[in-house]
Amino acid sequence: MTPVAHIVDDDPAVRDALQWLLRSRDVSSETWDSGEVFLHAATSDLFGCCLLDVRMPGMSGIELFDRLRTTQCRIPVIFLTGHGDVPMAVKALKDGAFDFVEKPYDDNALVDKVLSAFAHDERRNARAESIQQVRQRLAQLTQREAEVMQRILSGKLNKVIADDLGIAMRTVEVHRSHIFEKMQVRSAVELSQLLGILPENRDV
Amino acid sequence: MTPVAHIVDDDPAVRDALQWLLRSRDVSSETWDSGEVFLHAATSDLFGCCLLDVRMPGMSGIELFDRLRTTQCRIPVIFLTGHGDVPMAVKALKDGAFDFVEKPYDDNALVDKVLSAFAHDERRNARAESIQQVRQRLAQLTQREAEVMQRILSGKLNKVIADDLGIAMRTVEVHRSHIFEKMQVRSAVELSQLLGILPENRDV
DNA sequence: CTGCCTATTGTGGATTTCCGCAAACCGCGC
DNA sequence: GCGCGGTTTGCGGAAATCCACAATAGGCAG
Known part of the structure; x- marks a missing residue:
């Protein structure tokens, strides 16, 4: 997918100047004449970056930024402002x-x-995709399998897990094998590494 | 350890005002009258934060910041400036x-x-300490043990590792046991999780 | 009711891991 | 030369994992 610079500015002259500048260096861009319009059209799978004018009639660039973050959109945002404002920056x-x-x-x-910003977004997307994939696999696990997995990641032996859950060791083995299959790993080590990329497991 | 706000400013009045303000809310602080002096005294085990005046005769706050970063010091820095300067901020x-x-x-x-900033530094220090500890353990590993460990983390079986390194399986087992002992873990899963906190293994 | 999913358990065997005991070789420093 | 640490290997057994084959049971959708 080609990265696109999304230009949001109420001034047509500014939009055109930016677009022309970017095109001169082979950067694709799209223009939007207000935050409202952009926000309406913006899906979460935008790729590239945003160039937001801070001061616009109606929704400001800052407000648009807030709205984007409260949705799921994590596209990099570059603010443009004519009024030097340190606290805002x-x-x-x-x-x-x-x-x-x-x-x-x-x-x-x-x-x-x-x-x-494009490069940044590319890395971010790659990471997000990995995370998404892991989450999809996690979602396939049944409740019981999740319980077993949690204990596997604690380094517990099958025997201990069995006692822990009050079930037979054989059952744990079956769950274990299903977990590996669904998570598409071949060992507990790989499983641990796979889950290591999730934000919730990176808070050490 | 108690966090300390390190105030660096050439103006005694500013330093005193800041120190008084902080003391009024039970925040410990130390003052320094120039970047040079602070940099000379600053060890890497500072804890708390820095309040740096941007504009000072001699070394500017910005330059001091750069110098701190090029050493190992990662203490949080809050800049204070009288001259609004967006690009600098x-x-x-x-x-x-x-x-x-x-x-x-x-x-x-x-x-x-x-x-x-204090809270931030506390988290940072805790993390740095964990990392330091892991690195210390890693440093105890011999070359051979490191080679084996790397392969363990790839999820390889002892048999495969043995073939890989052209040694007997028993030897791999011995190395494996030494690795676990030195790294203070009891399974490959724990090992993987331990190394997961290192920055160089978090680049997924 | 039947089929599918989930959870459960058993048997038995192949494979792997873990570990104590023992020993050999090498390089390096005292 | 002797000791120490690192690397290597073998033997043999206990423990754990992995897995195919087989079976029971509850819940739920068609």
Whole structure:
């Protein structure tokens, strides 16, 4: 999939200038004349980055950013602003914005930032895809299998797990084998590594 | 260990005001009158946060920040500046600064930020300590043991590892047992989880 | 009611892991 | 040279895993 720079600005001249600039370096872009329009059209599978004007009539770039984050969209966002505002920039970045650029911007530097955001999004998507895949496999596990898996990951022996759940060792073995099959791994080590990529297991 | 706010500012009045403010909310602080002095005294085991004035004669807060990062010091840094400068704020934050505050600042909000930075540093230290511990254990492994461990983590069976390294299975078993002992784990699963916290194994 | 899924258990055997006991070789430092 | 640590290997047994074959039982949808 080709990355696209989504330009959201109320000023047609700014949109066109940006699009022209990006095209000059072979960067695909789409333009939107308001946050509302973009938000309506934006699906969660956008790929590339956003260039948001901070100050727009109606929904501001900041508000649009908030709305995007409260949905599932994690596309990198580069803010463009004509009014130097340090607190706003700080808040935006701490909230996860990719960059915050003052106008007038340096043409080359801005395109570089866009390309950098593209690269960032590519890594993010790859990671998200892996996570999604793992979650899909996890979802296939039955309740009981999940219970057994949790104990396998605690390093417990089948015998202990059996005692733990009050069932026969043989049953644990069957569950274990089903777990490996559904999770598409061949050992407990692989299983542990597979689950290691999930955010909820990375809070050490 | 008690967290300390390290105040670096060339203006004695500012230092005192900050220290007084922090003390009023039971926050310990130390003051330094220049980046050079602080950098000289700063060890890597600082705990708390830094409050750096951006504009100082001699070494600027920004430069001090850079110097801290090029050493091993990862203490959270809050910048204080009287001159709103968006690009500088953006760069500082993207380089890992904890916050960037314009003067005049809101007293309560600033202390809150300091406390937030303390909490952040506490988590960071706990994590760093775990990582340090794991690295210490890893360092105890011999070359051969490291080779075997790597293959264990690939989920290979002892038999395969033996073929792989051209040695007897019994030898692999011995190495395996030494590895578990030195790494202080009792199964390959635990080993995998232990190594999962290392940054170099989290790049999935 | 029948078929499918889930959970459960058993038997028995092949494979693997884990470990104590024993021993050999090598390189390095005292 | 002697000791120490690292690497290597063998033997043999206890414990655990893996797996095919087989069977029982409850729940639920068609």
